[in-house]
Amino acid sequence: MKGPLFYSKILLFGEYGIIKDSKGLSIPYNFYNGALKMTTTPTDKTIKSNESLKRYATYLGTISTDLVLFDLKTLHEDIDAGMYFDSSIPQGYGVGSSGALVAALYDKYAQDKITVLENLTREKLLKLKTIFSEMESFFHGKSSGLDPLNSYLSIPILINSKDNIEATGIPSQKSDGKGAVFLIDSGIVGETAPMVQIFMENMKQEGFRNMIKDQFIKHTDACVDDFLKGDVKSLFKNTKQLSKVVLNNFKPMIPQQFHDLWKKGLDTNDYYLKLCGSGGGGYILGFTEDFEKAKQALHGQKLEVVYNF
Ligand SMILES: Nc1ncnc2c1ncn2[C@@H]1O[C@H](COP(=O)(O)OP(=O)(O)OP(=O)(O)O)[C@@H](O)[C@H]1O
Numbered sequence: 001m002k003g004p005l006f007y008s009k010i011l012l013f014g015e016y017g018i019i020k021d022s023k024g025l026s027i028p029y030n031f032y033n034g035a036l037k038m039t040t041t042p043t044d045k046t047i048k049s050n051e052s053l054k055r056y057a058t059y060l061g062t063i064s065t066d067l068v069l070f071d072l073k074t075l076h077e078d079i080d081a082g083m084y085f086d087s088s089i090p091q092g093y094g095v096g097s098s099g100a101l102v103a104a105l106y107d108k109y110a111q112d113k114i115t116v117l118e119n120l121t122r123e124k125l126l127k128l129k130t131i132f133s134e135m136e137s138f139f140h141g142k143s144s145g146l147d148p149l150n151s152y153l154s155i156p157i158l159i160n161s162k163d164n165i166e167a168t169g170i171p172s173q174k175s176d177g178k179g180a181v182f183l184i185d186s187g188i189v190g191e192t193a194p195m196v197q198i199f200m201e202n203m204k205q206e207g208f209r210n211m212i213k214d215q216f217i218k219h220t221d222a223c224v225d226d227f228l229k230g231d232v233k234s235l236f237k238n239t240k241q242l243s244k245v246v247l248n249n250f251k252p253m254i255p256q257q258f259h260d261l262w263k264k265g266l267d268t269n270d271y272y273l274k275l276c277g278s279g280g281g282g283y284i285l286g287f288t289e290d291f292e293k294a295k296q297a298l299h300g301q302k303l304e305v306v307y308n309f
């Protein structure tokens with residue numbers, strides 16, 4: 001048995017802001033994926049995954065059946081027979097390893113499931129997001145459900161506000177374009193929950209709240225609009241503003257050794273850095289009008305291009 005592939009995702013814009021009703025834009029990232037599989041020859045990796053599935057299956061049994069009904073009997077039988085999630089998606093890197101797992105399990109074991117083939121009305125999308133939020137909260141404490149939704153549908157998702165999301169198209173990539181969105185591997189595993197806790201604590205201060213409203217959300221929304229319109233010039237202007245605000249106000253979310261590189265990008269305009277998800281490690285997202293230049297300026301860092309302008 002090998003189930004269908006579920007992909008990683010990248011939240012291009014909207015981290016933290018979407019908690020406070022900013023816009024957000026999340027795209028599938030096909031470089032990494034995962035699928036449910038049966039083991040034939042157990043290894044440390046399959047055993048660890050299988051044990052994690054076992055714990056998770058118990059949790060799925062506690063979710064209200066009014067929301068979603070699972071074929072728990074088959075799920076437990078499959079896990080006892082050695083099923084695991086065969087995945088290349090790194091964990092704690094902000095690209096949604098738990099989201100892909102949630103999507104794969106919903107796909108295989110939910111009854112009366114909403115499928116990707118039907119007309120996805122806003123109501124159906126919200127229903128799916130609510131189910132996924134409940135399913136993923138086992139891993140995150142609290143989850144928006146956006147990661148599994150992205151992975152399940154494998155299409156870009158535009159978040160207009162908390163209760164207003166839609167499937168969207170993004171401008172097609174220019175394969176010969178000089179500009180790029182890229183990932184930098186910080187080499188550190190991050191954790192979402194403590195980062196969100198710091199953010200919520202900061203939000204108790206009026207100054208921080210104002211900065212979020214008047215600067216962070218303003219620039220985030222502008223970046224989303226620019227990206228969708230394909231207005232690259234304005235996008236870089238707004239990404240620079242966003243990068244600056246994040247460096248000044250989200251220091252705990254930026255690993256120490258990247259503070260100087262972050263500033264160097266702003267000073268030289270060779271690239272602009274932003275958080276990729278909650279930060280604290282994992283990937284950092286970069287935007288550049290000239291990837292060759294950025295590569296030189298970031299010499300020694302591990303870079304992966306995710307989109308070409
Ligand atoms: N291949 C896998 N097999 C079993 N469980 C997995 C697998 N991949 C991820 N998980 C589960 O997901 C958890 C990681 O989820 P977590 O939300 O901490 O990270 P993430 O989803 O990679 O991060 P982010 O939300 O920042 O993208 C693991 O601790 C594990 O329980």
Ligand SMILES: C[C@@](O)(CCO)CC(=O)[O-]
Pocket residue numbers: 011014015016017018019094142143144145192196276277278
């Ligand atoms: C930091 C955050 O905004 C994005 C993490 O991918 C948390 C969330 O909205 O789930």
